[in-house]
Amino acid sequence: MSTGLYDLQGRRLYCTADERKAFLKEAAKHPNDVALFCQLLVYSGCRISEALAITPQRIDTSTGVVIFETLKKRKRGVFRAVPLPNALIESLQRLTANKPQTQRLWPWCRTKAWQEVKAVMTAMQTDGPHATAKGLRHGFAINALQAGVPLNMVSKWLGHSSLEITAIYTNAFGNEERSFAQRMWT
Numbered sequence: 001m002s003t004g005l006y007d008l009q010g011r012r013l014y015c016t017a018d019e020r021k022a023f024l025k026e027a028a029k030h031p032n033d034v035a036l037f038c039q040l041l042v043y044s045g046c047r048i049s050e051a052l053a054i055t056p057q058r059i060d061t062s063t064g065v066v067i068f069e070t071l072k073k074r075k076r077g078v079f080r081a082v083p084l085p086n087a088l089i090e091s092l093q094r095l096t097a098n099k100p101q102t103q104r105l106w107p108w109c110r111t112k113a114w115q116e117v118k119a120v121m122t123a124m125q126t127d128g129p130h131a132t133a134k135g136l137r138h139g140f141a142i143n144a145l146q147a148g149v150p151l152n153m154v155s156k157w158l159g160h161s162s163l164e165i166t167a168i169y170t171n172a173f174g175n176e177e178r179s180f181a182q183r184m185w186t
Contacts, residue, residue, distance in 0.1 A: 014139045046068050
């Protein structure tokens with residue numbers, strides 16, 4: 001089993017910046033609820049089950065964050081706030097209109113959510129082990145680090161228990177590795 005950014009055949013497990021942009025562009029062609037779900041995955045780096053658990057009360061419009069319950073913890077009730085673009089916060093707020101504060105925004109099961117993500121990936125002709133919600137999560141982390149977000153902040157946003165877990169994202173290669181290296185050249 002792979003624990004890094006590549007599978008046992010050496011294939012990339014993360015979406016590149018271009019793939020993430022293409023994913024958002026393709027998602028915009030899908031129904032609004034699917035498009036917003038896809039945007040949430042791209043801009044927050046959340047796990048698919050964490051996105052499915054979002055309710056109106058977890059969207060804090062005053063601070064521009066969505067509050068996720070971190071699901072890979074041993075105990076329940078561990079939350080983290082992840083900042084999102086204002087336009088996405090506003091769109092999520094509109095999606096919550098007339099919904100009870102504790103009702104999930106997406107009443108889908110994990111399989112349905114996975115199928116929606118896969119449908120967008122397929123429509124943009126992206127295939128492989130990176131063409132998943134987890135690939136988007138990995139891509140989010142790499143993008144954040146390339147943008148200069150401190151490792152501890154990325155770790156917090158992803159809900160990791162230690163910096164060592166988050167540090168795997170510094171092992172990107174190809175264009176992503178080149179982007180890190182270019183910082184030294186200017």
